[in-house]
Amino acid sequence: MNGLVVLIPVALGLGLAGLAAFFWSVRSGQFEDLDGAAMRVLLDDDDDKESE
Template sequence: MNYLVVLIPVALLLGLAGLAAFLWSLRSGQYEDLDGAAERVLLDDDDKPS
């Protein structure tokens, strides 16, 4: 039962850290252009040197 005294605060801290990381990524614009990377893969680059 003593392990719950350690595990509950650790779980809460990890949950808060995950929430903080998600909010940081949301505010820094990580989810602005979801289709751009997928479309760039399909584009054929002809600018490569021979």
């Protein structure tokens, strides 16, 4: 029972920290361009190096 006195506040604190990090990432624009990163994986950067 004494362990729950420690573990419940720790779990709540970690949950709130994760929620705060999520809201911070949304406000700072981390999720603005979801398709851009997916398309950059498909682009071939070797074309730019051949023309130099």
